[in-house]
Amino acid sequence: MAICITGTGLVNAPILIAAMWLAHSFKLPIMIVAVFKYLDTNFEARLSSILYLGIIVIIFSVIAVFALKKDNSQMVKNTTIE
Structure with a gap:
């Protein structure tokens, strides 16, 4: 998961971002099955x-x-000048 998040930050094109998350969609079910x-x-x-x-x-x-x-x-207080 960390690789997909990092890879999404490194690529520029929307197609490559979608490809990174598509790769993540194959890993997630395998991880869930392993947990169960x-x-x-x-x-x-x-x-x-x-x-x-x-x-x-x-x-x-x-x-x-x-x-x-x-x-x-x-916290920074917002002050207005009248």
Whole structure:
């Protein structure tokens, strides 16, 4: 995925950008199948792997809330001259 994003930034023509993302569309399903095979082999069948994925998403969301907090000291006030 990083190669496609980097490649999209390096090419100039819209056709080449579309070709980069078309190449990405072949890799994504293969990666998704690999993730689900990993979950099937490494987690119990009684507990859904979606439960584990839901917990991981919640943890990263909580981290993001604190890591991406707006810093008000960097804000520039707009002043108008009358």
